[in-house]
Amino acid sequence: MASDRAAFLTQMVEVLTSTVSFGERLNNMVHLLARHLKVDLALYFALDKTKETLFLNISSQGPIPPHMRVEFPLGQGVVGETAVTRKVRVVHRLQPEALSANAPLEKLHPNFHTLAAFPVADDNFLYGVLVLLDKQDRTFGAAERQSMQLAGLMLAGTLRQAIVQEEAKKRIAELSVLFEVGKALSATVELDELLERIVSTTAKVITARGAALEIIDRATGETRVSSRYGQIPAVCPALKEMFPRPAKTTGPPHFETQSVDADGRTHYCLAVPLTFKGQLQGTLCVYDKFSPNEVYLPFDPENRQLLITMAGLIVNAIENALTFQQVEDLAERNERMVQNLTVLQEISQVLLTTVQEERLLEMILQGLTLEQGLGFDRGVVLMVDEASQTLTGAKGAERAAQPSQAALPAALLSPLPQEVPVADWQIPLRPDQGALALAVLKKRPYHYQEHLKEPGLPAVLPGKLAAREFFVVPLIVKDRATGVILVDNQASGRPLESEPLNVLNMFASQAALVLENAHLYSTIEANNRELLLIRERMLESDRLAALSSLASGMAHEIRNPLVSIGGFARRISKLVEETSPLRGYVEVIQEEVTRLEKLLREILDFTGENLSYYGDHDLVKLIEDTLVLVQRDLDAANIKVVKEFAPLPRLHCDHRQIKQVFYNLFSNACQAMPHGGTLTIRTYPLEKEDGLYEAITVTDTGGGIPMEVLHNIFNPFFSTKDYGTGLGLAIAQRIVSRHYGQIEVNNEMGKGVTFLITLPVAKYCLVKDAGQNAVPASALKAPKGGRR
């Protein structure tokens, strides 16, 4: 008996230490034990992974056909109880409840009488329960029980070894998977390629039909990148299911789902989160595990664990690749920036070659539309008109159909290929006038897009500007918007991107500067011309002042002897016979003296030596009185007089001097129309911002004043006539200005000249006139003060 046991134990140890597979070792052990204890049947029930059920794993009678597979929940039957107590238990058929509790075992051994169950456990784990069945009523002695216990330990040892080895293999397998993934990850830094590798490798190692990876920007919720492999459904539900993570989940986060398609096939999906340090999160998702019989399998916990580990591995690689991509983007952007700056620099060099606004506008438009330049399809420059507060089209151009082959600087100088008429673009500078006006008012660029409500299109533009989108940037100089540049890509339909907008902005500030410079330059030129003119006039006026003082001195010196000569001449003429040959001489002396006296009077009038005679006078009467003086000349020259007199209040003036003005003007008119014509005299009240004026126009039909002399007509001693003193208009102007009025000339070449005289009406005149009904005082407004 003892030798039997020794042989049994020897064999058991032999099996235990053999190199055959674990399953076979266990089979052999169960079988040996059954033989040694001479029982009909030995069964090993293994505790399953959930640790809730014990299922028949090994029978001493060989392979277990499917219908013989029995299992016991923990705690049920001898098997279940032994698993809980870890104590050997022997039950006999006739014991109460022995049969009912262990009914499933009947299937395997219909006539068992003895059931002996003992735990297969080491000092830590319970692996299962070994059950011996025999048709005899058996009791097991101490030696047999010891054999059972030893067998249990050996089984446990083998199982432990199997588990350890399986774990090790699994780890190695996982490592090799991860190694493969790692190889795939390290093979590239190109993001797209990397993602492709990740999903294809993932699908392969999990043997899934498809895999997908998606990364979203946590801040915006937009998909940053995604990659797909194999056959997968269009939408992965995982992302929104997993973030934010449901609070009640335990263990590492994951998401599993299954669905049935139209053909009745069940599809499975397993997803794990990718968690990044930054503002990103994503999922790695696999679909439908393959099986040989074309039915998809659900993913098991090992797949899940592997996927989770892989997710941890790939996150860094993806992050690196994303960073790399950003750096690359940045480098690319920098390169483009350098390119753009080069273009801008070239354009600005060319722009500096001129200060002519027209040329500059052409160059600017070339720069906007040339392929070598900014490359927009169309460009328009609009300038602000400060006076009218409108934005007015200055120039526009479209891109040439045939791109220019010339280098940028040369191409910029070439004429515009196709101008866009923009002169009628008049946009009031109000905030409700759309993007262009807003660009000026807010001094910032706008990107107009048809589908966006704000900013809208200016009211005047629809029909003229058919663009779905355009950029408009202000031309800003010293914090003042002087105009805008508008560009679009309407012709080619290319979308407008934000990068060109930046370049355009830089370009606009350059353009603004050169345009402003050009503008300033032209202003300076004009001012310079004006100053020269003023300087000339001032020199002349100094000369005149000296001349008039000399003239007045001389006139006084000459007047006294002339009076004597005239008086003596008259006396002589009375003494000379009518028929005397001396008579003619005397008359000549008299005429010449009269002429000299007149000249002297005029000189003294001009130099202002005469006294003034101010009073309130009716202007129309003064005109009528003067007309009488020239009636002879008018008739002689056959000149028709047209009078259009409006009722006017009285005028406080020196009637002699005013009459002198009219006399001069009428005389000039007569002289301008030696062969007849029409003299039109109009009077009317004129309201200026500083009060009421009386206006008198004197119009002739004498063909006008030649342009070359026009600017001289108010100069003293300027005359186009052989016998004139050249003082007529100069005196007239002097008198009018003494009355705080103005005299203007409106010359219409080929027709005639109109002189406009405006004289202020003193306030008190209006009051005086009120009672005389000349003009309703209420209708008129007197100037605030007589003098200014």
Next chain:
Amino acid sequence: MRILMVTPEANPFAASGGLAEVIYALAGALVRLGHQVTVALPLYRQVRESGRPLTFTGHTLSIPLSWKTLPGEVYQAEIEPNLNFYFIAQDTLFNRDGLYGTAYGAFEDNAERFIFFSRAVVEMVEALELEFDICHAHEWQTGLVPVYLRTLYHDRPRLQRLPVVYTVHNVGYQGLFSSFDLPLTGLGWELLSPKALEFYGKINFMKGGLVFADLLSTVSSRYREEILTPDYGFGLEGLFQERAQELYGILEGVDYQRWDPSRDPYLAAPYDRDQLKGKKACKAALAKHFGLKLDLKRPLLGMNTRFFERKGIDLVENILDDLMQLGVGFVIQGAGEERHQYILQEISLKYPEQMGLAIGYGDELAHQIIAGADIFLMPSRYEPCGLDQLYCLRYGTIPVVRATGGLDETIKEHDPGTGVGTGFKFTGATPTELLGAVQRALAVYQDGAAWEALMQHNMALDFSWDTLAPKYLELYQAAVDKRRSLLGG
């Protein structure tokens, strides 16, 4: 043709079953037809103990296995001109008692062992710059050879153009291993798919061979048909159906150099169909060997088998009591599952004078049983080809077989009325049908003349390799043609 045979066993170096015999005989027949044959084997302990001189080639291959690399030394032995053996030596894997396992079962690391061997063979061809026209791989143990040739080593011109034929000797042994063993192969995870190596979550070495080899064969036409069905396909029937056009059924043959009663050195006395007296001496010697007290007029039943249910050992166990009641003798030699050993031991202890049991397998005894028995039992549940029934025919031992695979193809039911047929067959795998077939045989045995006529008829049949090797050559040529066309000319 230069032929590379990759096999887990081959005579005269390492044998555990019929395959070793088949390889050696096929190789011999091919050499006789003027071809060069090289056989690649693992260098098992058995090989070292075979006593034949081995020569180290000087080449040591480095074979990666997952994270480690093991050296594989290449040894060589020339059996005869044009028949060369190469051995892959790696003592931690192959220097063991058994080829595939021990009495307690298969080695736990068989995946690693044959991954190593398969890869080493492929590496060897490349490293030694061996020129072959065809590679012929056998059984699950070499299933990865086609896989390596067509995947991992596909870019080596020498290996790329090497056509490979894969022969399945038994679909029941596919080489199934945990998918966690995949890293050992060095193959990509994409091969762990149902379209390649994966088989219900495991790795299936045979499947690899079936998927990647240029042409496939199995060992009888009948078995070829059977494996297209779920009953015999063991889950691979779909794949067999898919490649049915490229799946050939070629019988295995008999090496009559070794299996001829007229010159069999193991026999107590030689005999032939004209001189049957020697067979009686053999029977007497066999009875004596097992210590049976048997009237030599009583029929002696014999079996060389392995103790597995697929060999129908359980059917035999079930009818042994009945047979013993009939007063026949029974000798059986074999090894296998302990369970059956014990049952057989118990029964043999019950009938020590009638029944002889030899645990283990000896070539000598195998010859003696086939020569000494009158009736030979082969109640296999399936039998791809089976050779013992063919030996029996030549030895005048009448086979009782189940009608399956090669047994069904090579044995024709004997009709006592017409005298046609070579043996006795039964269809249902039940003890009753087996017993029925044995009883039919015993009935004929009673008629001495008819029995002798049957023996003599059978002994004249020819199942030699020389008739079968040309069929393999045709298969090789087809594979060569296919490979060439695949590579574009």
